[in-house]
Amino acid sequence: MSSSSTAGQVIRCKAAVAWEAGKPLVMEEVEVAPPQAMEVRLKILFTSLCHTDVYFWEAKGQTPLFPRIFGHEAGGIVESVGEGVTDLKPGDHVLPVFTGECKECRHCKSEESNMCDLLRINTDRGVMLNDGKSRFSINGQPIYHFVGTSTFSEYTVVHVGCVAKINPAAPLDKVCVLSCGISTGLGATLNVAKPKKGSTVAVFGLGAVGLAAAEGARISGASRIIGIDLNAKRFDEAKKFGVTDFVNPKDHDKPVQEVLAEMTNGGVDRSIECTGSINAMISAFECVHDGWGVAVLVGVPNKDDAFKTHPMNILNERTIKGTFFGNYKPRSDLPSVVEKYMNKELELEKFITHEVSFSEINKAFEYMLRGDGLRCIIRMDA
Ligand code: NAD
Ligand code: ZN
Secondary structure, X not given: OOHHHHOOOOEEEEEEEEOOOOOOOEEEEEEEOOOOOOEEEEEEEEEEOXXXXXXXXXXXXXXXXXXXXXXXXXXXXXXXXXXXXXXXXXXXXXXXXXXXXXXXXXXXXXXXXXXXXXXXXXXXXXXXXXOOOOOEEEOOEEEEOOOOOOOOEOEEEEEHHHEEEOOOOOOHHHHHHHHOHHHHHHHHHHHHHOOOOOOEEEEEOOOHHHHHHHHHHHHOOOOEEEEEOOOOOHHHHHHOOOXXXXXXXXXXXXXXXXXXXXXXXXXXXXXXXXXXXHHHHHHHHHOXXXXXXXXXXXXXXXXXXXXXOOHHHHHOOOEEEEOOHHHOOHHHHHHHHHHHXXXXXOOOHHHEEEXXXXXXXXXXXXXXXXXXXXXXXXXOOO
């Protein structure tokens, strides 16, 4: 289907629709309306699954919004653009992102922030900003969007501010994983923790996000990368990511921060927490060396969690920071992360542990629910 022949028209295509919380997705023929002002319609070629999709699909902790099309890690090609879109054109290779960059607000204009006022992640909104409506329907029934991306569909409509234009030579079946989790962990290290060459870095949680943080430590030239996880099964995979030491808090009677202090002559130079556990967040802070240590929190805590530490820990010149999407601005910064992969500085293949065809998408959910592997690539054309 050529891009010019479908511009301005409704496209009928396959999408995996979540009709109910926790129930397998159903392959449906959906209608995808043309993009409106400041929107683009994308042909998705590859998508993958991340915990956030599973979390909102299970809908245990939030108001359920169904029927909905999930998916937010993906790679695709621009099919057509709406009014006012000047920096994208049909044929451009892109990564859609769950959080955006309007380039106009205070955050977008600040060098320090990537938390755009207009397009920051909104998990409750199931419609497009322009008219408050969905671009997806089945026989006239609207199907809700998810975090502005909804990539479990052969075609989707996304705000232009949530689309990063990347090098067309980059293989989309690999770089699609940079849409969310991998960039988050990588950026937490490279943009926020910023370890010096030769330093010691602790990574709490060895899932995809934590291993991407470890990859950032490897790229930074850390001499020691200590992986901490409650699940010893994670340690084998982590060896491929340059993790040099492993600590399972369950193997020790004392707090893991004390174990780390003993292993490192007083504390690590940097730590990155990628678990979502409040205990790990406190340990990740208290395990950094006084005088210079920096801890970075990445994991999303539970609603009622509270961070408790003695203020002396901070007075003794330890720093605690947090990051959202690894501090990357999606449109301005993601293209350069793709270039890091292209010039072989960053390895992505080791994150991709499974691949399925679009019709087998429910298998990708099973892998993730079982904690099997890191990323499953879903091929839309198969
Ligand atoms: P994951 O579940 O694959 O990995 C988490 C790992 O942490 C698991 O291996 C688990 O065994 C381990 N763990 C749990 N509690 C622990 C503890 N107390 N001590 C040591 N290890 C512990 O998850 P993931 O996909 O890698 O994501 C990690 C976190 O990052 C999640 O909380 C996710 O919500 C969050 N996240 C944040 C952002 C952001 O922008 N800040 C973006 C994406 C994901
Ligand atoms: Zn903005």
